[in-house]
Amino acid sequence: MRQNAAIEPGGTIGILGGGQLGRMTALAAARLGYRCHVFCPERDSPAGLVTPFATIADYGDRAALQRFAASVDVITFEFENVPADTAEFLAGLKPVRPGPDALRVAQDRLKEKDFLRSIDIPTTRYQEVTSADALIRAVRDIGPQCVLKTVRMGYDGKGQVMIRPDTDLADAWRKVGGAVAILEGFVDFTCEVSVIVARGANGAWATYVPVENQHVHHILDTTIAPARVAPEIAMRAEAIARHVADQLNLVGLLAVEMFVTAGGDVLVNEIAPRPHNSGHWTIDACATSQFEQLVRAICGLPLGSPERHADAVMKNLIGADIAKWRDALGDPAARLHLYGKDKARPGRKMGHVTRLLPRR
Ligand code: AMP
16 A cells, blocks of 8 residues: 555544543544544453454554554554554554654653754753652752653653652652653643644644643643633644644644743643543534544545634543533533443543533
8 A cells, every 4th residue: 555545434444542532533433434443452442332343452462463453554543652662563564643753752751851852842841860869969950849750651640749848859759669750840830731733644734722721630620622821822832733743743633731831931741642632622612523633634634624613611520520421411512422431430531521612
């Protein structure tokens, strides 16, 4: 198959990962006439429940990966902790979009910050930390208010310790597991925003309006679309997201999370080369959802309009919040999305509700 030939409806998309992002990608793909084949280690995953084509195997199972690759036309991933070696192996067999390079950058907080710095994107101050002594030195350099994070496998606040002047640094070092870590200066932000950009193989892009994200216990709770920031800040945030996507030569979706400060700085916190929780509102409020945009980008179809026909507030249903699903049914402005997960553990994203509002 030629690298740039479009994969037309009827083709099969392989998705690494079985979570809700894969589920909503598979649903968007189905609407456009594609099949999806989900590869993940878990049985009855949210994505696996919406398609008959699923492989349940470890990401290191080469024979299973080979069979998976043979059954699909293009491969994408729905979470960035898929081992980069797995993506690399698959890339030798079928197009993987976004490619393994974007994955390697996004799954390592140090590589990510170094990359951003190399392309002149502002971030908070940071330093690599490899020992308890190095942590003491780094806190001296960066300041008494900072955040210590594991370099790998951290998400939703996992592997993070807030450091204040009275924090016991030896204890903080133990809490992040004593592996390689990154110390970041604490950003006293006025709000957190994110921008999702879709980029096609031909370099065309479609950018969603910046949205405002409110976290509770480090987990996204609410997204307000659009973000309540000055037009100049919104334009800068969009330009940053496009620049990062271009520099990664990314084909697919990129979400860029940023802090906005009182002084008007826009600092990138992290990037994710996949659909993002802060883009779920696009399903109900935009001409083309982030999930459809991903399908279009990786299949070589023209991108759709990211224009919104309504403003929106998206609220995650986390853990026991799932019990509120009935409330959404009687509200004509609410769109309910449930992920088919059976156990409502604390911190687990079970679904979300998007409420549509007249466009400002
Ligand atoms: P992360 O896992 O890096 O996305 O962090 C989760 C949340 O922790 C962010 O959305 C922020 O609310 C907070 N956070 C992370 N890093 C910093 C920082 N350097 N300064 C202030 N807050 C932070």
